[in-house]
Amino acid sequence: MSTMAYPAKDRPWVEKAEELAAGFAPAAAQTDQEAALPKDNLRRLFDAGLDAAILPEEQGGAGLSFRAFGRIVFEIARGCPATACIWLMNTGAAETLIALSSPETSARYVREFRQGKRFANALSEPTSGNLFLNPVQEAERLPGGDWKLEGAKRFVSGAELADYFLINVSIDGAPAFFGVERDDTLEIHDIWDALGMRGTRSQLIGFRGARLKRENRLGPPPEGRQNLIGLGLPWLSLGIAQAAYDALKEHARTKTLGATGKPLSHAQWIQFETAAVHARLTAAKLLAEHTLALADEGSAETNILALEAKILANQIAKDIAELGIRVGGGLAYTKALPFERHFRDAQAGGLMAYSSELCHLFVGQYELGVQEPG
Template structure:
């Protein structure tokens, strides 16, 4: 695919990690179609990422990591998503949950979660809940105090927990004493998984509901507020997930359009294909620049990073859908066949816009910011 230089420079010391990610992605690409068809969690790829040391490298230095930059984070997510969106999504949720727990927990719990990540344990986010929608960070579930004073208990459910089947630890939110609270919770037998309601796209994320029955939320696992200059890895990296999918759509489109299917020239020679591809590619470039700018703001500890991330996710999600739709249009009937990668890419491209914050919700927020600025 045609590329242009980026103004965001990856530190030289972190460049080898991009090569590691590229090597892992090549192995992911070999199984993406089969994993989508089976809908099973590609756990071997996730374990390979952990074994490479990449998970640990994103930890803060004081937790035994290398404090890799956000600029590197978004390039890794983009690389993984281009090859295997489901792996990219589960990995981003995993590393985001682990990094958040290490950052926000009290020292003893922080050290524990960092050690468990280094040991290869899996982490998931248990934040979405029935009727929660885009307000997934503002839990409506009240957790009563435990009778023995050790914390609180949760009976209820969380939805769309990616990779939960393999999760050893959860970053979970509830409401305690009338206010929001986040906890680090170890998986135990008070939690269960009802039958899966399979998604259409990103099937291999295995996003499932998890049920809690009097699960203890220990007082010593209660998270504190994040540092004022901390940017959550998931929020910063989410746009890159859609960028990787959009790039794979452009690649599939190019391959399909360049193939000579009859006596005439290939579709790549048609004016309408060139024109529509040009517009989508330019939007993709713009969205990728927004992703990189958001990462740069996070690395600068700029307070505007979270607002920029909302704008970025909104645009990147829509660009992925446009690129996939164009690939489907150019691919024609063949793109609808199960053997075509385009039909999978098209389904995967829809997922980002549905995930909180959804595109309509984000657009309302961003539009409000724009319209409230003085003229």
């Protein structure tokens, strides 16, 4: 899959992910049909040590490189996209809370994370959409220095399993981020009936007077900080793209072309279109790998390249899945073949913040030197 080497110390972790993901694949269709959380998959990832591996060595982790992290997301998504999405959000939310909290609070999060407590990313508001870093829900200040939130967050992947949530609010008109422990002020609205990625069960959560403790408020990120979720999202779509591409090749090689008795792979239009999507998939992987290599170096280019990598990954996943439908014909429109599931799953990446449209906007503004007022 990859032309880029990652540190030798990371190889066992990538190999674990590959092995586990191969076991996730046979049940991926059932997970989708039942819109069921892949609890067993998530437990197996934790038991294998992959959750804690993202932590620095001084915190009991393996200090995984960003390159290895992306490859792990890719492999899991190739097997079961819902599992990969929840795992990405769990590790990303936990890493952020650990890295940006006070030393005492950070140590508590580390202990909880290593013991298997679940974390979730709850930043998207029903009214602010993709602009999740600019919340419009204003927190109410309480006597003693805490705040409370009356509001909602949507698309919280793995919400029903989470013990802690990374959330944001507006305080005096400025964004503020907190860690919030699950309690009876959090209400999950079971409205999940999604087109694709159904196993994530990315529910809407109501916060009814949720207490935002000042000791759980996050500090500002240091300059050059890399965000695991932003770096991992392209690989989520690339894993879906790879699974769809693998299914496409298998079908084309084994399904015969009418009375000719030859496999579909002998059809010239399929050869041409397979070559086209393969070249673009390779290019998308290379850009995503280059982005992670720069992240490992702490490069300032990483943020904008991550948006570009997401644009390419989101689109190639959709295009390969759509080609699978065409190659599979009428049967591909049913659950008899995996293409309809890949097609539905592939739509999710472009909708996840930042959406493909916002990624295009930000990259275009960056390239043209356009600065919006304010």
